[in-house]
Every structure is written in C-alpha cells, then in structure tokens.
Amino acid sequence: MSTAVPAAAQPRQTPVAAAVSRSRIRPSRLILPAYAHLVILWLFAPIFVMMVFGFNDTHGKFNFTWAGFTLRWFMHPFGIPTLTSAALTSLWTALTATLISTSLGTMLALASHRYDFRGKTILNSVLIMNIAASEVVVGSALLTLFVTYGVGLGYVTIVLAQVMFTIPFVAITVGARLAGTDPALEEAAQDLGATPVVTFFLITLPVIFPGVLAAALLALAISLDDYVITSFVAGNTQTFPLWVFGATREGVPPQVNVIGTLIFTFGVLVAVGGAVYRSWSVRRLARETGFQSR
Amino acid sequence: MAVGTATVRRPALTTRWGRALAPYLLIFPGVAWLLIFFLFPLLTLAVTSLMSGDFVAGFQFTWNFNNYTYGLGLYATQYSHSLEYGASATLIAFLLAYPAAYWIAFHAGPRKSAYLLIILLPFFVSFVLRTLSWETLMGDDGPILGPLKSAHLIPSDFRVLATPIAVTFGLAYTFFPYMLLPIYASLEKIDRRLIEAAEDLFANRVEVFRRVIFPLSIPGVFAGVLLTGIPATADFVNQTLLGGAGTTMIGRVIEQQFEVSANYPLASALAFVFMLGLLAMLLLYQRLFGTDELVRAR
Numbered sequence: 001m002s003t004a005v006p007a008a009a010q011p012r013q014t015p016v017a018a019a020v021s022r023s024r025i026r027p028s029r030l031i032l033p034a035y036a037h038l039v040i041l042w043l044f045a046p047i048f049v050m051m052v053f054g055f056n057d058t059h060g061k062f063n064f065t066w067a068g069f070t071l072r073w074f075m076h077p078f079g080i081p082t083l084t085s086a087a088l089t090s091l092w093t094a095l096t097a098t099l100i101s102t103s104l105g106t107m108l109a110l111a112s113h114r115y116d117f118r119g120k121t122i123l124n125s126v127l128i129m130n131i132a133a134s135e136v137v138v139g140s141a142l143l144t145l146f147v148t149y150g151v152g153l154g155y156v157t158i159v160l161a162q163v164m165f166t167i168p169f170v171a172i173t174v175g176a177r178l179a180g181t182d183p184a185l186e187e188a189a190q191d192l193g194a195t196p197v198v199t200f201f202l203i204t205l206p207v208i209f210p211g212v213l214a215a216a217l218l219a220l221a222i223s224l225d226d227y228v229i230t231s232f233v234a235g236n237t238q239t240f241p242l243w244v245f246g247a248t249r250e251g252v253p254p255q256v257n258v259i260g261t262l263i264f265t266f267g268v269l270v271a272v273g274g275a276v277y278r279s280w281s282v283r284r285l286a287r288e289t290g291f292q293s294r
Numbered sequence: 295m296a297v298g299t300a301t302v303r304r305p306a307l308t309t310r311w312g313r314a315l316a317p318y319l320l321i322f323p324g325v326a327w328l329l330i331f332f333l334f335p336l337l338t339l340a341v342t343s344l345m346s347g348d349f350v351a352g353f354q355f356t357w358n359f360n361n362y363t364y365g366l367g368l369y370a371t372q373y374s375h376s377l378e379y380g381a382s383a384t385l386i387a388f389l390l391a392y393p394a395a396y397w398i399a400f401h402a403g404p405r406k407s408a409y410l411l412i413i414l415l416p417f418f419v420s421f422v423l424r425t426l427s428w429e430t431l432m433g434d435d436g437p438i439l440g441p442l443k444s445a446h447l448i449p450s451d452f453r454v455l456a457t458p459i460a461v462t463f464g465l466a467y468t469f470f471p472y473m474l475l476p477i478y479a480s481l482e483k484i485d486r487r488l489i490e491a492a493e494d495l496f497a498n499r500v501e502v503f504r505r506v507i508f509p510l511s512i513p514g515v516f517a518g519v520l521l522t523g524i525p526a527t528a529d530f531v532n533q534t535l536l537g538g539a540g541t542t543m544i545g546r547v548i549e550q551q552f553e554v555s556a557n558y559p560l561a562s563a564l565a566f567v568f569m570l571g572l573l574a575m576l577l578l579y580q581r582l583f584g585t586d587e588l589v590r591a592r
Contacts, residue, residue, distance in 0.1 A: 036397040036409075039390050043416045043470065046427030049437070050419065053430060064433050065440075104324040115317035123321065130332055132520065134528040134572055136545040140552055140565040141335035144342040147558065164331040167324055196316065225420050227531055228545075232552065241422045248535060252426060260423045267418030271411055 047264065054257030061251030073254040077262065080255055086243035087259060093155060093239065094223035097162035102216040104163070105170025110204070112171070113178040114186075127168040138165065139232030146233060153235025161233045162226065166219035173218060177211025217270075336569070343562035353559060361563035369547050369564060376543040376568075379458060380527030383465035384473070387522050388515070390466065391474040396507075399481035410478065417471055425535050428464050429455065432536065456538030464532035472521035480514025481507070520579055524572055544568055 053063055057070035078084045108127075112120060130138075142161055146153060185207065189199045205212070227241040234242060244256050343361055345353040366373075398409045416424065430436055432454045435443070442448045454460050484507060492502045530545035537543075544564065551561035 032393060032397045033401065036394040039394045040409075040412060042390070042467075043413060046424050046431060046467070047416045047419055049427040049431050050423060053427075064430050065435060066437070104327060107320040108324040111317040111320035115320070117317035117321070123325065126328055126333070129576075130328065132524055132572075132576055133332075134524055134568065136528040136530070136548055137339075137565050137569040137572070138332070138335075140548055140561060141339040142331065143552060144338045144558060144562055145331070145335040148338050148342070160331055164327060167328060171324070196312075221418070227422050228529070231549070241420055244420070244422045244426065245531065245534075248426065248429075256423065256426075260419055264415075264419045268415055271415065271418070275407065275411055 050257050051261045051264075054254055054261050056254055056257075058254060063252055063254050063257070073258045077255055077258040080253060082238070083240075083243055083253070083255060083259075086238040087240045089155070089237060090224055090240040093158045093162060094220055097159050097166060097223045098216050098220045100159070101163045101166040101170050101219050102212065105167045105215060105219075106174045106208075106212055108167065108171040109174035109178055110200075113175055114183060127171055130165065130168045131172075135165075135226075135228035139229040142229065143232045153233055154237045157233040157235070158230055158237065158239065161229050162223040165226070165229060166222055169218050169222060170215040173215035174208060174211045177208045177214075181207050339562050339566055339569075342558050343566045345559040345562075347559075349556035349558070358559060361559045362567065365560050365563045366567065369544060372542050372544045372547050373568075375458075375541060376527045376545065379462050379465060379533070379541070379543060380523055382458075382462045383469070383526040384519055384523040386462060386466040387470050387473040387526075388518065391470060391518065392477055392515070395474050395478040395481055399478055399484075413474060414471060421468060422531060425464055425468065425532055428460075428467065429535050432460055455536060456541070458537070458541055460536040461533050461541050461543075464536040465526040465529060468529065468532060469522040469526050472525070473518040476514040476517035476521065477511060478514070480511045480517075484510045516579065516582075520576070524575075527572070528568065 053066075054073055055069050055071065056063055056066055057068035057072075058065075059067065108123070111117060112123070139161075142157075142164075145151075146157055151157060186199050186203050189203045190196070194202065225241065227245060230239055231242055231245070238246070240259075244252060247253070247256070341355060342353070344355060344357050344359065346356045346358040346360070347353040394413070398406055398413075402409045431438060433439065434453050434455060439448070439452065439454065443450050443452070488506055488510070489502055492506045497505065527543075528545040530543060530549055533541055533543045533546055548561050548564050548568070551557050551564065555561075
C-alpha cells in the first residue's frame with residue numbers, strides 16, 4: 001500500500017572519514033580475508049573433484065585418474081541397480097526416521113519450554129550426551145542390544161537407530177524457536193476456550209513451523225548421510241553411504257559422483273532458495289510495515 | 295447434572311491435574327525411545343563386554359574381565375593413534391576455523407550469512423563421498439601429486455595417502471563445521487561496545503583481541519574442540535580410505551571385531567573403554583564450562 005519509503009529504511013550515508021580511511025588499506029589487513037577465502041577454497045576442493053570426476057571417461061574399475069571428458073555417466077545416473085536401490089533405501093529410511101523424530105523431538109521441546117516437570121535437567125543432559133556420544137560406541141551398543149534380544153537387522157533397525165540419534169537435534173532446534181516466541185498467544189487461545197490440542201494446531205504449530213521445518217531438514221540430512229551407526233545396525237541392507245563405502249575396495253563407479261553432484265546441486269538450490277526467500281520476505285515485511293530490523 | 299448454573303466443561307488437559315500431567319505425556323514417547331535405544335544399549339554393551347565364548351557356540355556372561363586386559367594390551371597402539379590423530383585434527387580444524395570465523399563475524403559485514411552458508415554448502419555432500427574425493431585429490435598420481443611428479447619437483451615415491459598426515463587432514467576436514475559454528479556463534483554475540491571500550495582505553499588491535507575478544511570466545515572454542523574431537527577420535531572412514539596399514543585407529547578395530555571377527559565381547563570391551571575415556575573428558579568439560587554453550591552452539 002504505502003509507496004513512500006520511510007526514512008529508517010533508507011541506507012545510511014557512509015561518513016566521508018570512513019571512506020578516506022578505507023581507501024588506505026594496509027597490506028596486513030589483507031592477510032585475514034585472504035586466509036578466510038583460502039579456507040573456503042580448501043572446503044570446496046573435494047566437491048570440485050567429485051563433480052569433475054563424474055565427467056571422467058574412465059574405462060577401468062577405478063575412477064582416480066583423468067581420462068577425458070564424457071557425459072555417459074550423466075546420461076545413465078541410475079544405471080547400477082544395486083546403487084539405485086541403496087539410494088532408495090536411504091531415502092525411505094531417512095524419511096521415516098525424520099517423520100518420527102520430528103514428532104517426538106517437537107513434543108520434547110514443547111514440554112521443556114512450556115511446562116515444568118521433574119527430571120528436566122536430566123533430560124537435557126541425556127540429549128547433550130546423545131549428541132556428544134561417539135558414533136562408534138553408540139553403534140556398537142545398539143548392535144549388542146539387537147543381538148542380545150535377537151532382533152533381525154535391516155530396514156527397521158536402521159529407522160530405530162536414526163530416530164534415536166536425530167531426536168536431540170530436533171528438540172534443540174525446535175526449542176530454540178519456541179524460546180523466541182511469546183507464550184501469551186497460547187494463553188490467549190486457551191482463555192478463549194481452546195483445548196491444548198486445538199491451541200497447538202491453530203497457534204503453536206503455525207508459529208514454530210519454520211523451526212520444525214528446519215529441524216526436519218536437519219534430521220533428514222543427518223540420517224541420509226549417516227555411515228557409522230547405520231553400518232552397525234544395517235545387517236545386509238545397503239544404504240547409499242554403505243554402498244559407496246563398500247564399493248571403495250573394488251572401485252567406485254562414476255555414477256556415484258553423478259548422484260553426489262545431483263544431491264549437492266539440490267542442496268544448494270534449497271539452501272540458496274531458502275536464503276533468498278527469507279531476505280525477500282524480510283524486505284517485504286519492512287516495506288509493508290515501515291519497520292526494519294537492525 | 296448441575297441445574298441452574300451454567301457450567302463450562304473444562305477439557306481434561308486444562309484442569310490442574312491435566313496441566314501437571316501434560317509434560318509427562320509429551321515427553322513419554324521421546325524419553326522411552328532414548329531409554330530403550332540409547333541408554334539401555336550402553337548397559338547391554340557393558341554386559342556383553344564381560345562375556346566369554348564365541349559366535350558359533352554362543353556367548354555367556356562370566357565376568358570375563360580378560361576382554362579388557364587382553365584388548366587394551368593388544369590394541370594400545372590403535373588407541374594412541376586415535377588420540378594422536380584426533381587431537382592433531384582438532385588442532386588443525388581450530389587453526390583453520392578460528393580466523394575464518396573471526397573474519398566472518400567481524401569483517402564480512404552484510405555478507406555474513408552468505409559466507410556462513412557458503413562454508414556449510416560442501417557439507418551437503420555425503421561424508422563418505424567427500425572423503426573419497428580427498429582420496430582422489432591426494433592420490434599418488436592424483437591431480438596434485440601427478441603433475442608435480444612428472445615435473446620432477448618431488449621424488450616419484452613421495453606420497454601423502456596412507457600417511458598420518460592424510461588421515462589427520464581428512465578428519466579436520468570432515469568435522470570442520472563442528473569447530474567453526476560454535477566459535478562463530480560465540481564471536482558473533484560479543485557485545486561490540488566492549489571492543490569500543492577497550493579501544494577508548496587505548497588498547498591496540500592485538501591487545502583488543504588478546505584481552506577482550508579471545509577470552510570471550512573461549513566457550514565457543516571449547517564447544518568446538520569437544521564437538522570436533524570426539525567424532526574425530528572415533529572415526530574410521532577417513533582412516534580406512536585415506537590411511538594405510540600403519541595408521542589403524544581404534545574405531546576401525548572395534549568395527550572389524552564386530553563385523554568381521556564377530557568377537558562381540560572383545561569389541562564391546564574396546565568400545566566401553568573408549569566410551570569411559572570420552573565420558574571423563576565430557577564430565578571435565580561440564581565441570582569447567584557447563585552445557586549451555588553446547589546447546590546454543592548447535
């Protein structure tokens with residue numbers, strides 16, 4: 001509606017003095033940014049290699065040396081049936097685990113931030129312990145549990161494990177969102193006669209939804225990527241990371257690089273899209289309300 | 295049947311009893327899950343570690359402490375490799391992450407979140423795949439060493455793979471975000487007025503950093519050290535792909551004892567000792583710094 005830009009939204013004029021001092025940059029001031037950019041380069045080096053070797057025209061079993069450019073792996077990214085089914089197993093186990101752990105973790109966060117109960121401190125310590133626990137220890141402990149009680153290893157045990165190690169991440173992420181919201185909204189709804197369940201679905205959930213979504217994405221990413229714990233409880237079932245790790249002995253086919261590149265591209269699009277959307281909605285909010293945060 | 299008075303039936307959960315019960319109902323499924331699949335397995339791990347027997351004939355509980363003495367004696371080298379590589383990787387990750395986090399927090403200006411996102415992007419790629427790429431990159435005739443060798447700048451038998459250096463750098467890379475994020479979080483929330491105050495009191499840049507910024511970032515540094523150090527010490531993927539026969543770490547031994555030798559009691563004893571060591575470190579940390587920082591850092 002409003003077309004006039006409020007004064008607060010206009011960029012501040014850079015003081016002349018600051019501009020002058022900035023024009024005389026000492027060489028020592030360049031060391032730190034150079035270092036930071038080198039670190040970023042280091043972080044991207046293996047990603048770059050992964051992408052490039054997806055185009056490698058290799059004919060042997062191993063994909064370690066450059067043999068020319070080809071698109072044939074990109075034409076048939078799902079040409080290896082066992083790899084494709086491993087990727088699908090990864091997707092289904094991780095999605096199931098995410099659904100369960102997002103529900104359970106959100107409930108934990110809700111209890112922690114909206115109620116008082118006995119053992120809250122213990123619960124928080126257990127969550128921290130879970131995050132800090134070594135995967136090798138947790139994986140072997142779970143394996144001894146399943147072996148002791150004769151539980152067959154496979155799809156179900158993978159989901160059980162993935163829910164277990166993603167619950168704390170969900171509880172903490174959703175908890176952070178809950179801590180920043182005003183409980184007065186919920187109290188108002190309850191004063192107007194809404195039951196706690198109705199209040200949750202009509203008020204609390206819409207308010208904390210960005211946090212819940214972020215938590216679910218985090219849980220999904222952690223589950224999809226997990227190698228160590230999953231390898232202990234998978235039995236003969238293969239997930240994507242397990243298949244790739246198993247293939248290292250006989251040589252990893254370039255299709256793995258192709259799938260990796262596709263996942264990376266998807267992740268980048270989601271992350272960049274999310275960031276752009278956020279800054280866009282912040283700007284829209286600023287335009288509509290004439291208010292600018294920071 | 296109250297006649298005459300307009301009674302509103304209050305839903306069960308808004309009564310006093312309901313209010314007291316609600317949190318327990320909310321936490322029940324999550325707590326049950328963590329009890330059964332996180333805490334209880336640690337007990338079965340301890341019990342299994344005291345068993346004897348073999349996979350074919352079955353294992354019996356016999357208070358077999360031999361697993362511990364035997365295992366510790368046999369794999370002392372692998373335990374020390376784990377500590378050594380884990381500690382070096384943590385140090386390298388710190389040396390790389392701190393300046394980068396510092397620069398982003400204080401000098402990246404409006405592009406702060408963009409830089410943070412860029413730094414996290416590589417970690418969208420599966421961890422096994424990233425490690426595999428390092429294997430390609432550091433390979434004996436790979437994109438770096440290959441050209442150097444054909445130009446005769448380095449001897450042809452020079453190698454990085456299968457050395458502790460490759461393993462250590464692989465570990466530092468894998469767990470880098472766990473170091474950077476807590477450090478960044480603690481630097482970012484430092485009150486800028488404290489820095490201005492120090493400058494007003496004629497502190498130079500080095501002094502501001504040494505006496506104001508660094509001390510205030512220490513909680514983040516310790517959270518980073520913990521979150522990097524624990525997984526780096528236990529990891530066996532980096533060591534398997536980037537290391538050689540002489541660099542075996544305890545995580546690999548435990549995995550092999552479970553998956554290949556099926557010697558569950560010995561493997562459990564090795565894992566349990568490892569867990570006790572880490573727990574001791576964690577308790578020390580909690581004593582010194584509390585757990586608040588750890589929760590917020592994530």
